[in-house]
Amino acid sequence: MSEYDVIVLGAGPVGENVADRVVQGGLTAVLIEHELVGGECSYWACMPSKALLRPAQALRAAQHVGGATQAVTGRLDVEAVLARRDTFTSNWKDDGQVKWVEGAGIGLLRGHGRLSGTKQVTVTAKDGTETVVTARHAVVVATGSDALLPPIPGLDDADPWTSREATSAKTVPASLAVVGGGVVGVEMATAYASFGTTVTLVSRGGLLAGSEPFAGEKVAAALREQGVTVLLNTATKSVTRGDDGVVIELGDGSSVSAEEVLIATGRKPRSGDIGLETVGLTPGEWLHVDDTLLVEGYDWLYAAGDINHRALLTHQGKYQARAVGDVITARATGKPVSDAPWGTHVATADHQAVPQVVFSDPEVASVGLTAEAAKKAGYDIRVVDYEIGNVAGASVYQDGYSGTARMVVDEKRKVVLGVTFVGPDVDSMLQAATIAVVGEVPLDRLWHAVPAYPTINEIWLRLLETYGRP
């Protein structure tokens, strides 16, 4: 049996950062990983998906600037795109990340980890060998999430793609049906359409639910322009695989045929087989935590990243990792704990200041509350919209730039509660919005944050002018 100060179950981006943080704080830590060190994000999610999307985005950008348009006459080289993607996943090998773990002074145990009692984890290696590790101070569950396959008749036998197959495909199908109108569905429809695949996107509602409504509407219109058949408010009744691919029966009685079907209908917690029952928790559920990421009812068990279902995003999970790593260190060494909102040891931003970029074309970059969410939360709000294309910087940036910005203002405090930008390359403007939301910067002070001319950031000035000087 071996003992560490902290055991971290799962070496995804979140687990890695927790372990790094506690080791930097002077504690010992071991990471337990049964697949690839680096997790979903590195090999089947963020990195490969963005690598699949970026070349078409670069091509489209050049195609929309007169002068460059004339120079760019070729099509996307799909083989080269896939080859570049493979470099980002290190061909699904984790040697580089293992080297980093070792260099950071973190222990690594390969195998499937299961809680086997208070502050104890049993790791089963591939050859069946069991190792029991105990923690002096804390166990952090950072096991992430898996693709959720809904109970659609025939689906289990139809060999569907999940985000894993979509991000790691070695060849591109001639046709692809995508079920699900969330972030994965939209991004993968965008990527595969750019590869020349005939894509049909089936969504039971609109696209990008939870975002400002104009985001989903603009992305749906753009996908259609890119040749995607977008079927909204459409149920998926059954999926059947035959010799020629899959047939998807839709709610209106029609059907879609495709070589492959990607199911992008959300995530489920990776907690079904991690020994939760040995400590009094229910297997297969998300782990509920307080703002220091401590699992409710425990003083030694923490959960960070996707598994706590607060915000299923790498950057937000890594933010939690910094808070949880530091709070474990503080509690272990008897240092003061700073757990008031926005303190050192809490993940306050998870509640109302989560930034996200959907890498569709146009991009959707958002932070904070949408108008609907703000109203639901009881705020007295004013919504300010502005067409980004009317900003000088945008018109220079791209011919016929089209995009929309929305700022949601808390009328009582005169601060920004949320911002959404939809348009080409709006991701680079998101951090300013995040700072405005997290900093609760009063609008009259924002007037002094002068955007450089002529950049698209001048949208801030237009939003403030439209609101009027408070």
Ligand SMILES: Cc1cc2nc3c(=O)[nH]c(=O)nc-3n(C[C@H](O)[C@H](O)[C@H](O)COP(=O)(O)OP(=O)(O)OC[C@H]3O[C@@H](n4cnc5c(N)ncnc54)[C@H](O)[C@@H]3O)c2cc1C
């Ligand atoms: C297609 C796709 C694209 C995405 N794109 C983005 C993006 O652009 N930006 C963004 O911020 N987020 C993105 N996300 C979300 C992001 O991937 C997740 O939020 C992130 O990976 C969560 O990190 P994590 O460390 O919590 O979990 P994971 O990355 O899932 O890591 C968990 C690790 O734990 C290991 N593990 C699990 N159980 C055990 C066990 N019992 N024993 C040992 N090891 C175990 C797993 O093997 C894995 O390595 C995307 C998701 C998908 C599906």
Ligand SMILES: NC(=O)c1ccc[n+]([C@@H]2O[C@H](COP(=O)([O-])OP(=O)(O)OC[C@H]3O[C@@H](n4cnc5c(N)ncnc54)[C@H](O)[C@@H]3O)[C@@H](O)[C@H]2O)c1
């Ligand atoms: N760029 C990014 O930041 C990025 C990219 C990809 C994924 N992610 C993260 O990964 C997570 C998973 O993404 P996702 O797109 O799988 O989930 P999601 O929750 O964003 O979207 C799921 C979609 O599936 C639909 N759906 C659910 N059940 C269904 C059913 N039975 N039949 C038909 N449709 C159904 C929902 O209505 C929704 O449109 C997200 O929470 C997101 O934060 C982030």
